[in-house]
Amino acid sequence: MDYFSINGLSRLDVKWSRLYNIDPNFLIPRANPHYELIMVADSPVFIQVGQEKYTLNGGDCLLLLPWEEHFAWKPGGGSFFWVQFSSDPSLELIDAGDNLTSLLKICHTSSNFLRTSTNEHAGKLIIPRLYTPSRRYECLHTFEIMINEFNKPKGYYHYRLNRCLAKLIEISAEDLLDKVMSDINLPASIITYQRLVEILNESYMLECTAASIERMLDRKYEYLCNIFKKYSGITINLYLQQLRIQRAKYLLRETEKSVQDIAFELSFENPLYFSKTFKKLEGLSPSHYRDKFQTLLSAGNPSLTKATAPNLY
DNA sequence: CGTGCACCCTAGGACCAGGA
DNA sequence: TCCTGGTCCTAGGGTGCACG
Numbered sequence: 001m002d003y004f005s006i007n008g009l010s011r012l013d014v015k016w017s018r019l020y021n022i023d024p025n026f027l028i029p030r031a032n033p034h035y036e037l038i039m040v041a042d043s044p045v046f047i048q049v050g051q052e053k054y055t056l057n058g059g060d061c062l063l064l065l066p067w068e069e070h071f072a073w074k075p076g077g078g079s080f081f082w083v084q085f086s087s088d089p090s091l092e093l094i095d096a097g098d099n100l101t102s103l104l105k106i107c108h109t110s111s112n113f114l115r116t117s118t119n120e121h122a123g124k125l126i127i128p129r130l131y132t133p134s135r136r137y138e139c140l141h142t143f144e145i146m147i148n149e150f151n152k153p154k155g156y157y158h159y160r161l162n163r164c165l166a167k168l169i170e171i172s173a174e175d176l177l178d179k180v181m182s183d184i185n186l187p188a189s190i191i192t193y194q195r196l197v198e199i200l201n202e203s204y205m206l207e208c209t210a211a212s213i214e215r216m217l218d219r220k221y222e223y224l225c226n227i228f229k230k231y232s233g234i235t236i237n238l239y240l241q242q243l244r245i246q247r248a249k250y251l252l253r254e255t256e257k258s259v260q261d262i263a264f265e266l267s268f269e270n271p272l273y274f275s276k277t278f279k280k281l282e283g284l285s286p287s288h289y290r291d292k293f294q295t296l297l298s299a300g301n302p303s304l305t306k307a308t309a310p311n312l313y
Numbered sequence: 314c315g316t317g318c319a320c321c322c323t324a325g326g327a328c329c330a331g332g333a
Numbered sequence: 334t335c336c337t338g339g340t341c342c343t344a345g346g347g348t349g350c351a352c353g
């Protein structure tokens with residue numbers, strides 16, 4: 001069984017959505033450049049994807065990858081809803097050999113608590129290639145809404161289409177999570193981890209020492225390092241650095257404060273060390289970052305404001 | 314602001330205790 | 334016996350300082 005992981009902050013874009021009544025043309029192999037989600041309205045649907053033959057019944061869903069060849073492996077059949085969409089970043093195929101339970105546990109409990117600007121810390125959703133949603137009538141209804149929006153486009157219909165697609169993906173991911181995780185109680189260390197993240201988020205601009213964190217959580221710092229690394233995949237120090245540099249970038253863009261003042265504001269006792277850390281994480285020094293931003297701002301793009309300049313976040 | 318260096322603190326692994 | 338929470342130990346990475 002194939003599974004895919006999709007970043008919780010992925011940009012989903014619906015390209016097309018229709019109800020397809022199966023006709024003889026479906027015997028001819030076809031492929032398209034986008035992801036395609038199929039949901040059977042009238043069964044059966046005899047569909048072959050690559051070498052795999054499926055007989056889908058009402059309510060069954062199947063996810064096809066871009067350029068994946070598919071066709072009817074025998075004549076006849078009913079109809080299915082389909083939606084084509086793009087995703088940025090792309091969906092990742094998960095090796096069938098992986099332990100799905102631990103993977104879901106990690107996805108369910110990990111880095112989504114971290115408050116940084118990078119997409120890699122967004123929670124991931126795991127969805128199966130082939131599934132029958134428990135809320136199938138809600139899914140069918142959602143497909144009907146999408147097709148209606150597509151047939152009579154008005155107002156912000158494209159935005160509503162994308163929301164519908166996100167809902168279909170969410171239902172699929174929630175189903176899988178419920179099925180696999182129903183008998184698993186999350187360990188107490190998750191609670192400690194959540195409280196730790198909360199403390200880091202609130203105090204990253206102040207002096208945040210190992211001793212003070214130990215006091216606040218009444219746990220050995222070594223243990224806190226362990227669970228933080230376990231659930232987030234990064235170290236406490238790196239996370240604090242990311243939060244501080246994120247704030248530094250904002251101050252460099254939006255204020256006239258000197259690099260030294262910003263360093264002190266972010267509890268860097270040594271401005272030189274601040275520059276070094278900034279360069280390590282961002283690839284350029286604070287002053288270069290500010291210069292680059294100013295250059296972009298005055299490069300003639302009238303829509304570029306301080307709050308919207310790209311490539312610098 | 315970049316680089317080199319020395320020192321110290323952090324993080325990871327080993328280990329233990331307790332509970333199921 | 335396995336799993337989870339927690340502690341101890343130590344290698345090496347992080348940090349701060351000096352200098353160009």
